[in-house]
Amino acid sequence: MLDIKKIRNNSDKILQSLAKKDKNISLDNILRLDDSLKTLTTKLNELQADQNSKSKEVGILKSKGESAEDIFADLKILSDKIKELEKEQRELSSSLKDALLEIPNLPHSSCPQGSSEKDNVVVVEKKTNKELNFNVKNHIDIGKQLDILDFEVAAKMSGSGFPLYKGKGALLERALINFMIDYHLKNFNYTEFFTPFLVKPDSALTTGQLPKFSEDMYHIEKDDLFLIPTAEVSLTNIHKDDILSFDDLPKYYLGYSACFRREAGSYGKDTRGLLRVHQFNKVELVKFVEPEKSYDELDSLVKQATNILDLLELDYRVIELCSGDLSFAAAKCFDLEVWAPGEEKWLEVSSCSNFEDFQSRRGNIRFKNSDGNTDFIHTLNGSGLATPRIFAAFIETHQREDGSIRIPKSLQPYMEISEIK
RNA sequence: GGAGGCAUGGCAGAGCGGUUGAAUGCACUGGUCUUGAAAACCAGCAAGGGUGCAAGCCCUUCAGAGGUUCGAAUCCUCUUGCCUCCGCCA
Numbered sequence: 001m002l003d004i005k006k007i008r009n010n011s012d013k014i015l016q017s018l019a020k021k022d023k024n025i026s027l028d029n030i031l032r033l034d035d036s037l038k039t040l041t042t043k044l045n046e047l048q049a050d051q052n053s054k055s056k057e058v059g060i061l062k063s064k065g066e067s068a069e070d071i072f073a074d075l076k077i078l079s080d081k082i083k084e085l086e087k088e089q090r091e092l093s094s095s096l097k098d099a100l101l102e103i104p105n106l107p108h109s110s111c112p113q114g115s116s117e118k119d120n121v122v123v124v125e126k127k128t129n130k131e132l133n134f135n136v137k138n139h140i141d142i143g144k145q146l147d148i149l150d151f152e153v154a155a156k157m158s159g160s161g162f163p164l165y166k167g168k169g170a171l172l173e174r175a176l177i178n179f180m181i182d183y184h185l186k187n188f189n190y191t192e193f194f195t196p197f198l199v200k201p202d203s204a205l206t207t208g209q210l211p212k213f214s215e216d217m218y219h220i221e222k223d224d225l226f227l228i229p230t231a232e233v234s235l236t237n238i239h240k241d242d243i244l245s246f247d248d249l250p251k252y253y254l255g256y257s258a259c260f261r262r263e264a265g266s267y268g269k270d271t272r273g274l275l276r277v278h279q280f281n282k283v284e285l286v287k288f289v290e291p292e293k294s295y296d297e298l299d300s301l302v303k304q305a306t307n308i309l310d311l312l313e314l315d316y317r318v319i320e321l322c323s324g325d326l327s328f329a330a331a332k333c334f335d336l337e338v339w340a341p342g343e344e345k346w347l348e349v350s351s352c353s354n355f356e357d358f359q360s361r362r363g364n365i366r367f368k369n370s371d372g373n374t375d376f377i378h379t380l381n382g383s384g385l386a387t388p389r390i391f392a393a394f395i396e397t398h399q400r401e402d403g404s405i406r407i408p409k410s411l412q413p414y415m416e417i418s419e420i421k
Numbered sequence: 422g423g424a425g426g427c428a429u430g431g432c433a434g435a436g437c438g439g440u441u442g443a444a445u446g447c448a449c450u451g452g453u454c455u456u457g458a459a460a461a462c463c464a465g466c467a468a469g470g471g472u473g474c475a476a477g478c479c480c481u482u483c484a485g486a487g488g489u490u491c492g493a494a495u496c497c498u499c500u501u502g503c504c505u506c507c508g509c510c511a
Contacts, residue, residue, distance in 0.1 A: 038470095038471075041470075041471065041480080041481095042471065042472080042480095044480080045470090045471065045472095045479060045480040045481085046479080046480090048479085048480055048481080049479055049480065051491085051492085052479095052480085052492095054491085054492095055439070055440095055491070055492050056439080056440050057440090058439060058491070058492070059439035059440055059492085060439085060440055061439095062439060063439080063440080068439095068491085071491075072491045072492095073491085074491085075491035075492075076491055077491095078491085079490090079491060079492080243431075243467095243468090245431080366468095368431090372449090372450080372466090374467095374468075
């Protein structure tokens with residue numbers, strides 16, 4: 001959520017900046033509502049001040065045992081008027097808030113300009129694996145041949161888009177998750193969480209999934225709960241409505257979760273096998289940091305996620321998203337993509353974003369700064385990483401001519417085998 | 422699922438329908454004292470909004486939403502959360 005004061009005072013600049021993300025945004029309605037609300041509030045405050053002072057007089061008279069009947073007539077009129085204005089104020093401010101919740105975050109000035117993914121910038125590209133000089137298979141064929149993935153059986157019970165990992169495949173999936181969690185825990189100062197997978201609407205509002213993107217999530221109607229599309233939702237809401245103390249910052253949180261996404265409307269495009277699924281596993285990193293440091297924290301976040309790919313011996317690139325390709329809540333974002341030689345495609349396996357104070361305003365997450373004043377904190381998150389596409393790229397990259405899969409050194413302790421065959 | 426209890430400032434914890442934004446303690450900040458620290462003493466210390474160059478002034482907020490009343494932290498209703506007991510259960 002953007003700061004209404006900033007919108008009020010710099011509407012042209014803000015609109016210009018928003019247009020880099022979405023040209024169709026208008027602030028007219030918001031400015032109009034804000035103006036009405038301000039006028040109304042000023043008037044209401046005057047009446048309330050009058051009411052307060054007169055009520056105080058009543059208190060004094062009563063304590064002396066004197067009659068206050070004369071004042072009551074005045075107060076009755078005041079009271080009626082105030083109730084009327086208060087109702088109007090409630091309506092106005094809730095309309096204003098609803099409108100503000102629909103406005104995306106401003107892109108950071110350093111983001112490349114552009115309207116779509118075509119304008120994204122490759123900042124790092126690292127291909128260290130040798131070209132495979134045999135008949136390269138894709139992950140679906142490998143999965144079938146080694147009997148580690150079964151999409152047919154999964155579809156029988158859940159429909160398409162729900163992978164079933166089997167045998168060494170299930171082991172590999174579990175090993176990847178544990179390896180990634182341990183890596184971040186051992187090398188950086190993260191606190192591990194295992195969070196709820198279902199959350200209340202308010203939580204999804206904090207991180208920006210609601211109100212605009214309710215169609216993307218699974219919703220349990222009976223209990224009004226949403227299945228989390230990412231652990232970002234639960235991890236960020238740990239501090240909803242909190243005021244964190246400056247000495248406790250930065251806070252680095254990590255959590256594995258299953259992630260659930262409806263992916264409505266994405267049929268047919270890159271949906272084969274593990275490429276786009278409704279349920280997947282992800283280790284998520286979330287940071288709560290002071291505003292001055294959030295861009296340094298973004299850099300280190302990207303590095304931390306990237307290191308995993310180095311250790312898994314995968315080919316990858318880091319993409320800096322252009323303004324037009326940024327998500328709703330992000331001010332700046334880097335995507336990590338791995339090369340899948342069987343699919344012959346780059347697969348997005350991580351998204352590392354700085355939200356600045358966009359989420360913290362929505363979730364009312366604040367901190368006491370070094371001056372002792374409270375201010376909204378900056379939040380960041382990054383996948384570290386999402387498994388299904390890692391899994392696909394992993395078995396495609398490490399496949400051998402004889403059909404087996406090589407397990408890199410880093411992962412061997414987690415699997416206790418050096419190959420899947 | 423059934424029965425009951427509770428919800429107040431960073432924390433703990435008072436609070437009669439009326440000069441209560443809210444006693445007190447802890448924590449925190451500044452000062453006095455001290456070579457320094459501790460202790461003691463003094464002072465300050467909620468958030469949000471409006472207005473003003475500023476000092477300041479005004480308004481709102483006692484889980485949330487409604488209601489009663491001239492006036493609500495205090496009374497009523499609903500919602501949410503937590504706790505205790507019973508039932509069920511991996």
